[in-house]
Amino acid sequence: MLGIDWFWTVILMAVAASGAVRYLPILPERWRVPASVAVMLAFICWMPFTIGTFDTSLLTKAAAWTIVAIGLNILTGYNGQISLGHGAFVLIGAYTAAILTDSKEHLSFIDQAAWPFWAATIMGGLVAAAAGLAVGIPALRLSGPYLAVATLGLVLALPSVLTKYDGFTGGRLGIRRVPKPPVPGFLEDWAQAFGGDLSRDQWFFFLALFAAVAMTALAFYIVRSRWGRAFVAVRDSEVAAAAVGMNVARTKVTAFTISAFYAGIAGAIFLFTFQGSISPETIGIILSITFFTAIVIGGLGSIMGAIIGGFVVVFLPDLATDAATSIFGEQQGKQLWPTVYGIVLIGVIILMPHGVAGFLHRLARLRPAQVADAARGLPAALRSRLGQTLERLSWGGKDTGRP
């Protein structure tokens, strides 16, 4: 159905190779995980030299959104607070970085020189974290859907605020022509030593990749630390967590702050490596909600899920368009891709209730005997499943198995 191009071939090769290293008995047990990560990274580092400029820039964007997804997953997956408004923190991070490095010296009263991009990125994360702290404290009073709608309000309100206070932000037009970081000399020398040269897009990709890998490593550290265990404990039962002497409020605010920090870093990375300019409309409500969709599709409470989620944000619309054009033809496919996209979303979430990561996790735990058993029982299971479905679809039929 889908013509698989070189880009997806490389992705599939990478997944297959690292999966093989991880699950096949080639290496001793303790080497398997680091080796599979190394294989995956090696493939990813090779990709920009083989897949072309456009796909490389898409990968760059995916790396930035992966950072948002990881942060959001710390908040929603590990701590159980729903935020549909993380786009606001991304926007705050990007604006901070843009203002600090702006050539028009919007903030020249701090000092007379523009900040280097890495300092601006970190500052973007910190300012977003401060905003997250400010939002996280009132958010303590809200829960579930109320919090979801309130955070949605955040991303709705921010663009008009940014437009209004145009002294810093450049108003409706935003900040154009943010200087993108130049290719550092030593990397160029390296590339030449290997007989190639590093284009700007490849450098941006590696920059975003570096940020994504660093933030992923940090996330792994956080969720395995005292903080991470506290997040999960509070998510599972606030009462129990309080009963064993944990400070529930502080834990929840910490999760919000960390998650906003991630979003801010991602915003700055997105600005420097992909967009190059920022305006109030760059990150809208749809994208903000898509971050949330991405982590649920990827798998809540799993860093791996968030990484998959970052890819989903960028590539699922394209894949849906491809699928739609190949099913309905060029003209109608372009119109119908949102419908296909929606059907894919619903299908994935029905078939994989714990997200792609949860599905893969279960797949990896399957033993050959189980597969054989399942295959033997398949006809009967299918028959009963079909029967159930028919019963469910029969209107006003007998009520089946509900609580």
Place this chain on the structure above:
Amino acid sequence: MEGLGQVSATLSLPATFLAAAPPWQDPELFFSLLMAGLATGSIYGLVALGIVLIYRSTDVLNFAQGEMALFVTFVGWSLVLALGAGGANYWLIFFILLVLAGAMGAFVERTVIRPVEKAPVLNAVIVTLGLFVIFRGLTAFIWAQGELPKGFPATPLGSHLEPVSAWFNHDLWGFARITQHQFVVIVITAAVMVALYLLFSHTKLGLAMRATAQNPLASRLMGINVGRMLMLGWALATMVGAVGGILVAPILSLDLVTMLRVILFAFAAAVLGGLDSPPGAIVGGVIIGVVQNLASTYSFGPVFFGPELSLPFALLVLGLMLLIRPTGIFGRRAVRRV
């Protein structure tokens, strides 16, 4: 120094600045704005009511509410083109659309909501977001390829152009300056509320639906067909939302973004009123409609709080009210089970 200079310049401007004459100087403007806000708020309230009915029965936040209503309204537009919208035809189309909306809601519940019922809670949110995209895509595919409708007919009860004062020949303080259609909207919303009240508290079916919403297990043990009640709840909610869509189309003119504008405020209204309280949805809708209408005309305080900031201002009000009552004005407090 440019940025800093601008901020201090803003601060040094006079502390109050009103774009329009204040209410005590021009009460007619104020009251007509109030009534217009009431009409807009009623529509927010109707869509919010749909959201609340679904949340109450299935614990799902239905993000597709607005787009489903939009789809139904576009079907209505096709029917209007085919049949014409004079007199009895309008009500025939209205009836057809209600049936269609009900069927759509029931179908959606049966096919895609039920499979995620036992899955983690957030999965249902993803399903409704998926439905949002699907209905939006379908609507765009079917209707938005050619020319979009310029106008959607108002009900035969009142014109969409003439003010209410044309009926009474009297304009008390500006109350009657709103269009007849806006007045009809308020009346229909009230009628829907009364009908739902009668359904829920004076019929056996309504009792069963309330019981299902409150405690599915116990209701099931009492012999209520829980699945059918949930399906009916979705059907009812979609119908109410569709009424909102049909009534808003003459005001905002029908296009792809019509319901986007409505649905966000409807969510705010539902949350403000309390997600499990149907009267709360209407009250929340009316509050938001009135505040939004007043805030877009009058701007309070210093200049940096001007009319461009009416949306953040409305959301700020919403946020503050939520901080005071975290489950909305009429919402039940969540009971924490240890």
